[in-house]
Amino acid sequence: MIIRPLSKVPSARVEMEGVKGAFRQVPIGRAEGTPHFSVRVFTLEPAGHTPYHAHESEHVNYIISGSGFLVDEKGNEHPITRGDFCLVSPWEKHQFKNDSPEHDLVFICAVMKEFE
Amino acid sequence: MIIRPLSKVPSARVEMEGVKGAFRQVPIGRAEGTPHFSVRVFTLEPAGHTPYHAHESEHVNYIISGSGFLVDEKGNEHPITRGDFCLVSPWEKHQFKNDSPEHDLVFICAVMKEFE
Numbered sequence: 001m002i003i004r005p006l007s008k009v010p011s012a013r014v015e016m017e018g019v020k021g022a023f024r025q026v027p028i029g030r031a032e033g034t035p036h037f038s039v040r041v042f043t044l045e046p047a048g049h050t051p052y053h054a055h056e057s058e059h060v061n062y063i064i065s066g067s068g069f070l071v072d073e074k075g076n077e078h079p080i081t082r083g084d085f086c087l088v089s090p091w092e093k094h095q096f097k098n099d100s101p102e103h104d105l106v107f108i109c110a111v112m113k114e115f116e
Numbered sequence: 117m118i119i120r121p122l123s124k125v126p127s128a129r130v131e132m133e134g135v136k137g138a139f140r141q142v143p144i145g146r147a148e149g150t151p152h153f154s155v156r157v158f159t160l161e162p163a164g165h166t167p168y169h170a171h172e173s174e175h176v177n178y179i180i181s182g183s184g185f186l187v188d189e190k191g192n193e194h195p196i197t198r199g200d201f202c203l204v205s206p207w208e209k210h211q212f213k214n215d216s217p218e219h220d221l222v223f224i225c226a227v228m229k230e231f232e
């Protein structure tokens with residue numbers, strides 16, 4: 001049994017093409033011996049975003065705080081806010097964007113541990 | 117791509133031996149075509165609790181709001197509060213308890229979809 005406050009999980013800037021102002025934490029992952037899936041938390045600074053990309057792994061998301069947009073494969077922006085759950089299917093092009101000039105957008109992004 | 121506010125996900129009382137004041141929602145699950153894992157949300161009323169039990173599936177948890185205890189297999193109570201992530205291993209005996217006389221304890225409990 002593991003209990004980890006998010007505030008005590010190390011945070012690292014995401015260095016990847018197409019990313020702006022993003023930080024990553026892994027509260028539950030391979031290092032914790034997760035049996036099947038890993039839980040990462042991304043923090044997007046104001047005007048920050050993830051890459052507009054697609055990949056083999058699905059995403060299961062929960063918006064912890066803030067608001068923004070989840071961009072779909074047609075480029076349409078869907079508003080997301082605290083309390084929303086999202087499912088991004090495998091190979092579905094997507095992007096998370098923070099639309100706030102002031103607040104961070106913080107969200108859970110769970111994946112199968114092979115894609116941690 | 118699916119976006120579901122938790123507030124719009126139907127809630128059902130959990131009817132199971134050893135449970136008190138518990139409600140269950142499934143924002144992302146088999147009905148949504150989840151590829152691998154299902155995300156349930158449990159709400160425990162004041163003094164509510166889940167069963168003190170063990171099962172094949174692991175739990176990956178995030179405490180959305182409130183506070184309480186996660187009981188381990190020796191019966192020790194570990195405090196949990198908003199912002200905490202938990203991992204309960206397969207066959208590890210455990211129980212979630214709400215210790216508040218006023219507030220609900222609301223938490224994500226993700227499992228492999230076979231155990232939804």
